[in-house]
Amino acid sequence: MKNFIVLLCIGSSLFSYAQSGIIHYKAQMNLQHQKEFIEEIKKDETVTMSVKQQIINLYKNAEPDYYELHFNANESYYFKDESLKKEEGYKMGSKAGQSPYYTNANSNAIIEDNSIFNFVSQEPLDWKITNERIKINGIECYKATSTEILYSRQGHFYDRDVVAWFAPEYSVKFGPKMYSGLPGLVIEVERKEFTITATKINLNPDKKRLKIKPVGKDEKITSQKETYQKIAEMMEYRKKN
């Protein structure tokens, strides 16, 4: 009987540090970006006045987007929460993206579930951590920077500086979108167009509430390079027609 009790204690301690959580994020378009875009479109002479006005209105009434990040020890799933969206026609969002992301730490894979290209594997970002830190809600956050390389629909590469504030005291290596791989929970990500901020942190939640949708082993996964190729081909095709 004594042996049994000892075994039970060891057993429970093995399971007590379940590293899981649900993080709620809110993304908003940056005011500066909004202003710049409106200035640009005002100058554009190829667009008619009425279309201009419509685009300006869309930008001025841009709404935030809401996302959730669910994770356990090895994987995470990041997706948009559509339930908070008001249903009244087309609204401009935050520009922080629509796709869900599945991340597997064991295979080092970050896979975007893209509406056009289906599953696309994303390259992990190379983070530099600075000495700058700040307290957010009593949580010490460090500043990390990186550069994201993107491919435009016009068929050229461009890059964007990314700033992430993360909290080392919460040892979570997952983050929103492909902004993961940092030594701590991502509290905020800022890029030229948008800012993604954690609004609610829920650690060790009821296991039943975790929604992680892994990418099946036999699913076809496209590399980022292949998608660039496809975009270039599509642009070529459009030019011809």
Place this chain on the structure above:
Amino acid sequence: MHRFHQTFILFFLLFSFQSYTQQSLSGTVTDSLDKPLSSANLLAVPKDSLQEVKFSITDNKGRYHLNLKSIPYTVTVNYMGYTKKEFDIKLDEDQSKNIILQEQAESLEEVVLEMPMVVKKDTIIYNVNKLVTGEERKLKDVLKKLPGVEVDKNGGITVNGKKVTTMLVENEKFLVEALN
């Protein structure tokens, strides 16, 4: 003259080696029962704030690896549900170090945190609803409750010791003088 050149080059080489060589600090992070902790994070913060912060996340065998310069660092080891560990180190050669973390009693509990504010380069946005009790009569009373904010007798506002130049209330400019 030739000799001088040689010594000069030698000196230069030595000097550059001194400043650029990196030493590795590696080992495992385990709990008190010697079970490896994977996804623990290590942050090596240099005492010289101009130097880069280095980090490592333990793999599924609890292993970590940090490449450090020969300068003093403070290394912090974090793993949720365990007491964090901190130590100072200055490496002159590669070193291995195994780290044992102690479990916290309350590690099983669910933790829920609502985030009341947003940081934006030079602006901090507070969601005041989460911080006030409703008994505040003036904006000054509200400001005093915000973390890091201090209001002096003359109505000057500082946040973490830095003077506030502009304040927005509901995205509209608010005159600091109007506080009194």
